[in-house]
Every structure is written in structure tokens, then in C-alpha cells.
Amino acid sequence: MSDMNKMATQTIPLKPAPLPVGQRLLENGLITAKQLEETLVECKRNNQEAYLIGRTLVEKGLITQSELLNCLFQQFTQERAAHQVEPGVAAKIRFKGVEKSFDGRKVLDGLDLEIPAHKITAIIGISGGGKSVTLKHMVGLMEPDKGEVWVDDNRLGTISRQQLNTIRKRFSLLFQGGALFDSLTVSDNVAFPLRETTDLSEAEIQQRVERSLKDVNLAGMEQKYPDELSGGMQKRAALARALVIRPDIILLDEPTAGLDPIIEKAIHYLICDTFMRTRYTMVIISHAVPAVFDWCHHVIVLHQGKVRAAGPSMDIRNSRDPVIRQFINGDLDGPIQFI
Amino acid sequence: MSAFLQRIGQASLILIQEMGRMFLFLVSVLGTFFTLPIRGQNILRQIHFIGIRSLFVIVLTAVFAGMVLALQGYYTLSKFGSEALLGQAVALSMIRELGPVLAGLMVTGRAGSALTAELGIMRIREQIDALEVMGIHPLKFLVSPRLQAGLIVLPLLTVIFDVIGIMGGYLVAVQLLGMSAGTYFGGIETAVVMHDIYTGLIKALSFGLIITWVCTYKGYYTQRGAEGVSQATTSAVVLSSVLVLVCDYFITSIML
Numbered sequence: 359m360s361d362m363n364k365m366a367t368q369t370i371p372l373k374p375a376p377l378p379v380g381q382r383l384l385e386n387g388l389i390t391a392k393q394l395e396e397t398l399v400e401c402k403r404n405n406q407e408a409y410l411i412g413r414t415l416v417e418k419g420l421i422t423q424s425e426l427l428n429c430l431f432q433q434f435t436q437e438r439a440a441h442q443v444e445p446g447v448a449a450k451i452r453f454k455g456v457e458k459s460f461d462g463r464k465v466l467d468g469l470d471l472e473i474p475a476h477k478i479t480a481i482i483g484i485s486g487g488g489k490s491v492t493l494k495h496m497v498g499l500m501e502p503d504k505g506e507v508w509v510d511d512n513r514l515g516t517i518s519r520q521q522l523n524t525i526r527k528r529f530s531l532l533f534q535g536g537a538l539f540d541s542l543t544v545s546d547n548v549a550f551p552l553r554e555t556t557d558l559s560e561a562e563i564q565q566r567v568e569r570s571l572k573d574v575n576l577a578g579m580e581q582k583y584p585d586e587l588s589g590g591m592q593k594r595a596a597l598a599r600a601l602v603i604r605p606d607i608i609l610l611d612e613p614t615a616g617l618d619p620i621i622e623k624a625i626h627y628l629i630c631d632t633f634m635r636t637r638y639t640m641v642i643i644s645h646a647v648p649a650v651f652d653w654c655h656h657v658i659v660l661h662q663g664k665v666r667a668a669g670p671s672m673d674i675r676n677s678r679d680p681v682i683r684q685f686i687n688g689d690l691d692g693p694i695q696f697i
Numbered sequence: 698m699s700a701f702l703q704r705i706g707q708a709s710l711i712l713i714q715e716m717g718r719m720f721l722f723l724v725s726v727l728g729t730f731f732t733l734p735i736r737g738q739n740i741l742r743q744i745h746f747i748g749i750r751s752l753f754v755i756v757l758t759a760v761f762a763g764m765v766l767a768l769q770g771y772y773t774l775s776k777f778g779s780e781a782l783l784g785q786a787v788a789l790s791m792i793r794e795l796g797p798v799l800a801g802l803m804v805t806g807r808a809g810s811a812l813t814a815e816l817g818i819m820r821i822r823e824q825i826d827a828l829e830v831m832g833i834h835p836l837k838f839l840v841s842p843r844l845q846a847g848l849i850v851l852p853l854l855t856v857i858f859d860v861i862g863i864m865g866g867y868l869v870a871v872q873l874l875g876m877s878a879g880t881y882f883g884g885i886e887t888a889v890v891m892h893d894i895y896t897g898l899i900k901a902l903s904f905g906l907i908i909t910w911v912c913t914y915k916g917y918y919t920q921r922g923a924e925g926v927s928q929a930t931t932s933a934v935v936l937s938s939v940l941v942l943v944c945d946y947f948i949t950s951i952m953l
Contacts, residue, residue, distance in 0.1 A: 497830050523832040530830070537827040540818070551831045603831075 380411045382429045388421050427627045434630040434653065450475040450607060450639045451496050456505035457663075458491055465491050467663030469505070478633055478640040480650045480671070483660035484685065484694060489643045490534060492660065493609050496641070497529050498522050509607075527555055530605035534612050536596035538584040544571070545580035548599045555603070570598040573628055575621070590617045597625065601632060607639045608632075614646055622646065626653050647686050651675040659685070661694075722836075722914050726844055729837040736842055743846030747808040747909075748854060754803050759858040762795055763787060763865025770866075771874055784881035785888035787866035788859075792889060792897045796859040797851075798945050801904035804851060805937045809912040812843055813933040816916025817926035825917070840917060844909045851905030852898050859897065896952045903948060904941050911937045 380398075383389050389397075397414050412426045451473040458466040465488040473479050473496075481489050494500040495507050498514045507514045509525055517525075530551075538547045548567045552558055558566070571577055574594035584592055597613055613629070614622040626646075630653050633640060644650045650671075651657065657674040659666040661681055667674055674682065684692030770786045816839060819825050828835045863885065870876040915933035919925045 494826070499826050499829060519834075523834070526830055527832040531827070533823045533827060535822055537823040539824055539827075540822075554833055555831060 380415075382433055383412075383415070383421060383425070386429060388425050388429070389415060393420055427624075430627055430631055430634075431653075434634060450510065451641075452506075452508040453492070453495070454506040454508070456492075456495060456502040456507060458488070458495070458500065458503055464663055466495075466502070466505075469660075469664060471658055471665050471668065473639065473641055474656055475639050476637045477655040478629065478642065478653065479656040479658060480642045480644050480654040481658045481660060482644060482647060482650060482685070483666075485645075487660045488663055489660055490611055493531070493611055493641065493643060496607075496609060497526055497531055528606040530600040530603055530608045532593075532596050532600040532608075532610040532613055534615070536584070536592040538592055538596055538599070540584055543581050543583055544576065544587070544595045547584065547595060548602050551599065551603045566602055567598075570602040571595070573601070574598045575624065590621060593617060594621070594625070597628075604636065605638065607641070610640065610642045612643050612645065614644065622649075629653060647688075648675060718918075719910075719914055722917070723910050726836050726840045726910075726913075729834065729841045730845065732837060736838070739838070739842035740845050740849075743842045744850055746811075747804065747843070747846050748850035751804050751807050751850075751854060752857070754807050755800055755854050755858055756861050758799055758803050759796075759861035760865040760868075762799055762858075763791065763862035763867075764869045766790055766795070766862070767866035767869035767874075771870065771876075780876065781880050782884060783870050783876060784863075784866070784884035787870070788863050788885040788889050789893060791859045791862040791866075792893050794945070794949070796862060797855045797897050797900035797904055798941060800855045800858040800901065801851065801908060801941045802938055804847075804854065804904075805908050805912070805934055805941065809908045809937050810930050810934050812909065812912040813916035813919075813930045814926055816840075816913055817919035817929045820917065820919045821922055821926065835917075840913045843913050844906070847905040847909030848902060849905075851908070852901040855897060855901035892952075896948070899952070900945060900948050903944055907940045907944060908937045911940060 380389075380394055384391060384394055393415070394411075397411050397418065397420075401411055401414055412430070415421050416423055416426055453469050453471045456466050456469040457464065469488075469492065471492075481492060483489055491500060495502060495514075496509070498507075501515050512521065512525055514522065514525075538544075539550065542550060545567055548570055549563050552563045552566065556563075567580075568577070571580065574597050576591060576594055576598060579587065579591065579595070584595070587595065593613070593616060597610070600608060600610065610629070614625050617625065626649065629640065629642070632638065642650070642654065651674065652671075654671045656669070657671045658668040659674060659682055666681055667677055667679060675686070677683065681693050683689075684694050766787050767783060770783050770790075771780060774780050774782055774786065816825075819839070825835045825839070828838055867878070867881055870881050871878050912933045915929040915936070919929040921928075
């Protein structure tokens, strides 16, 4: 292993990999069958879960962090190609003609969209285009002025608060600013939803918190308070809190905004990895274009309060729509005018 | 002229709407008092924050309030040769009026403003939204313990204020002006009846509700970032203080 790779192993956060990634490492000739088997036995002996095999291989110096991440990503891309989203099939969340205005300014203007179940869906669009507002409608934090929001068979706004809370417990939302509780340590912040909404024992909670913080490379920061962390670290702590409860649907509002490129990449892999292990329905708002097309199944482009385009990520990436092209290329000239 | 009337009408409508919203907020919070789970630890934390941490300012204010009351009272009563009534005057003023009112105003300034700012910051940083998404009722989790703590703490702080205030009066009357301790305390024993104590405690209970209600309401509905937090804090302190005095008048007129 070169010095560069060793350094990468130290700086890029270590993350768990699923067993198929171990097989892929084998197929790619990065490890031998014996090494894989030995590591599996070692994991079992140490009472570790099988998906930690990738991390163990990195820790043993058999593969580099980037080799592990590349295999993980290959696995994700292959799976994505095999499971394209059919429009309207098993939609988890549906918006029907949703309108929302703030101080007379229409932010959502008859929005119709569908979030497919068990897929990663990215919502992209210009800033102030209503992406975060859309996300808040999904969990009933905002009510539409007009139109309907459905989660499975429940129409939000027509159900009781108790029913809404039951639905909300299936969600996890990473807010744009993190929304960590200032009076709690990082560890307590991550443990908070588990303590308040589950019957898990304190030992189980601590175990899950520890693993969650390790996943986002915040091990050792447990006793820090949010204001003692950088913006990027706060974001990662909030991501750990969003993932720790193992929800059904995860909504991530700009999970990588303000992060350095290495951590940004690691977070993208973490999202793919989490998805492959859990098959959660994920909705992500991101400005990380074009990278977002690589790690999402489905992309929705919001423009002027409506869906401009929605479909498989590669279709959107190759779209000839001038608005989408301008947005992807970041051109100043085009149909989107700022001045 | 019509524009002026329109503005008055608009302002009145906003005021009525705000009052309605405040009332509904209070009803919703009171409703959560009787729902499970009861978060005893949260209530204790708020009792510590509103009560224990206000003790110093309460003691300090009470001592000087009692001292100045004794000094002024002695000066006035001596004109009529009634200095012996000083103990009664200090005790009745403290127990019926100054204790609950000044304790209420001190708590508004020290803890009420902090309650508004804390909730306001939680609102603008989306922490209240985060609670909602977790399926945790923010009124139950954040506001209810503060209101319950206010209801428990204000009567206790008022009792402390009364006792310290009377002792402050004792310092001036007995130690400084040379009045006998027997005359000072003897007068109190004969003049103060249970009704006076009830009146003071009912006021304290009402002020506890008003302060925590207004301050949590203003914080909970904070808007527009840091400026919004500062506006909410100012208006919470002003409104709470005014309502304490208004409420004091009405309770006095009913219970006199």
C-alpha cells in the first residue's frame, strides 16, 4: 500500500461495507478468498456485524479506503441499473397540485410529484425554488394552501395529530442547519430520538450512537457541545442523528453543503452504503451537481414552483431541456435569469 | 381620515387575532398537563432554572425593598406618632402587594426573558421543527414543563421574598432606628391574617402563569432570525410586566 493510500486511510472516514462489497473486492482481485474468509471469522469472533468486514479489511491494511469505497460505489451503480424506477410504482409520498405562498410570493405552484419507495430520490433546482418547503410539506411541518400531500394512504392535514406523529416516527429529517440541540452534547443529541421515542436500553442506545458517530467520522467528539464543533461537524452529527433511528423514510436537506470535498465524498458513499444495507426511501436536496446524478436513482428538478422534469438520474443528466442544461452546467446565460 | 381609520381597524384585528392565538396556545399547553408521559426531570430542570437561579436576585431585591419600606414607613408613621405600627405596615405591604409583584417582575426580568430567548433560538434554528419530526409534541416537551415550573416556583419565591423583606424591614427598624424587636414582630402577628397570605399566594400563582405563558408564547412563535428573537424578548418582558401589574389590580380589587 503506497504512502498516499495509507494517508487516505487515516483521513477519510471509515465506513461499514455490506457483504456483497466483500465479494466484489474478491472479484476485483483486491483480496483473496482466504483473506475474506479470515476476516469474516474475525468479525464473527469479535461479535461484529458482517457488514463491518470492509472496515476490518481497511483496518488490517489489506485494502485502501478508496478501494473499498470504489467497490461500494460499483455495487450501487450496478444495483441501480438493475432496478430503474417505473413512474407511479409504489410511490411513498405524493403531491397533488400543491400550492404554497409566503407574503404573496408563490413558492409552490401546483406541484405534482411522486417519491418512489425504496429508492434514493434527489430534488434539485435553483436556490429559493421551494425544495426545502417541499421537504417540510412531506412531514407536515407546513400545510399547503391548496392541494394534497399523501404519505402512503394517509393524506396529511386530514389526519389527527396522533396519527401524524405516528407517521412522523417513520421519518427522519436532516435539516439544512443541522438543528442540533445546543444544550445537549453530540452523543446526547444523537441518542435523543432513541431515548424519547423508543424502548431501547441505555446500553443499546450507546452502542447505536457510537456506531452512528463512527460512520460520520465523529468518534471521539461524543462529549462536545454543538457550538464547539465546526459547521461541517455539526452537519455530520445531525446526519448521525437522522440515521440512528433507522427510519422508513429519510429526508436530507443539503447533507453535504459546507463540507470539504473528502468528507462530501465520504457522506455520498455513506448514503449509498446506508441505502444498500437498509433500502430506506431517501429524499435528498442537493446542489452537488453533477455528482448527485451518480448516487441517486431518481431525480426531480423543481423550477418556478413546479416539477420541470422527473426521472432516472441519467435521463435527467442527459436532458436537453435548456433550463436543466443551464442548471447542470452552471451557465449564467440561459432561460434562468438572475438580473 | 379613512386611511387612519383603516389603520386602527387593522391594528385592532391584529390585536384580537394575537389575543386569540395566545389563548389557544394556553389552552393547548394546559391540555398537555394531563397527557402522558409526565417529564418530571424536565420540570425539575425548569424549577432550577426559574427558581433556584432567581434566588439571589430575589433575596437582594427583597432585603432592600423591606429596608426602604421600613425607612419610608417610619418617616410617615412618626408624623402621626404611630411608629409602633411599622412592623404591621411592612408585613402587610410585603405579603399582600410587594412580595408577589416584585418577585414576579424580578422573575420576568431574569428568567422570563431567558425563556423567550431560548425558545426563540430553538425556533429559528429549526430545533422545534426537529422535535415535531421526531413525533415529540413540542408544547408538551418544551412549554409545559416551563409553565408547570412557573406555577410551582413563583409562590415559593414570593414566600421567600416576603420573609426576607420583613427581615430587611427589621434591620432598619430595630437595628438602625432603635425600635424594639418585640414591637416590630408583635405587630405583625396581630395584623397579618390567613386571608392576606392567601391573597399574596393567589397573586403569585397568577403571575407565575402569566409570566411563563407570555414568555414561552413569544419565544415559541419567534420569526425573522436574530432580530426576531430580540423583538420577542423585549415584547415578552414588557407584556409580562404590564400584565402582572394589571392582574395585580384586579386580584386586589376582588380579594380586598
